[in-house]
Amino acid sequence: MEQLRVVMAEVNTTTIRNTVSFHDAWSRFDEDGACKDPAAGTAAKALLDQLARWGHALRDAKVPPPLRRLTTDREKGGTMDPHARS
Template sequence: MPATTEPLRIAVLVGSTREGRFAPVVTKWLSGHLGQRDDMRADVVDLAETPLPTVFPAFGQQPPPGTEEALALVTPRLAAADAFVLVTPEYNHSYPASLKNAIDWHNEQWHGKPIGFVSYGGLSGGLRAVEHLRVVMAELNAMTIRNTVSFHDAWSRFDADGSVKDPAADTAAKALLDQLAWWAHALRDARSVRPYAA
């Protein structure tokens, strides 16, 4: 079966939902890079705008009211994605509970797909959050790519217009997206030949 040339569908999952969060600045910058590419189409899934239930039903029990409606705003978008970029801060040496919740509400949507990371925070730049996410996503049969973009002391790295002050960040974003594209094409082609064996 020939490989498809359709643009890759990239779901950008915005992990922070805190009031006053810095995530929109980082996400807008990343979206600018995605918008410059002919080989990718971005879908920003902001968990602050599409909150998911935080109570999981016990085995054999019905989910809480509103669960189906909430999942309908997120699940089809994750299922349609060829690849993901998780935008995450670091909270207490790890990633936000809202992001873990979104991950746990899903399973096969992650299977056999690549995931890139853009992290931000203080001294660590969110890298400890990324390391925790790598282990979690491996359990869900996803492929995390090596390249990341990390903003240390993120609040000082952007100007008032939301542009990065250091052009090295733009170079890093291109490297991340190039690597993500390679894996996304390879895995999309593979899934078109045979379903992923979870």
């Protein structure tokens, strides 16, 4: 699994460390599909919290910063001549 982290980084994918695993899944759920293992809820919450944090961070990172107006040298009180010394 650790070797895949390098591959994921190479393709610009973010990984999360937390996992939820159900060994012998058929015995871990009741007839209604509810999980019998209380630790699974804790693990799932940690996984989903980490996923949400990354989701918000990456969503915010995708938003381009607002454009700012560049001021010219003339507006700053200077000259437009690139050879002029200040």
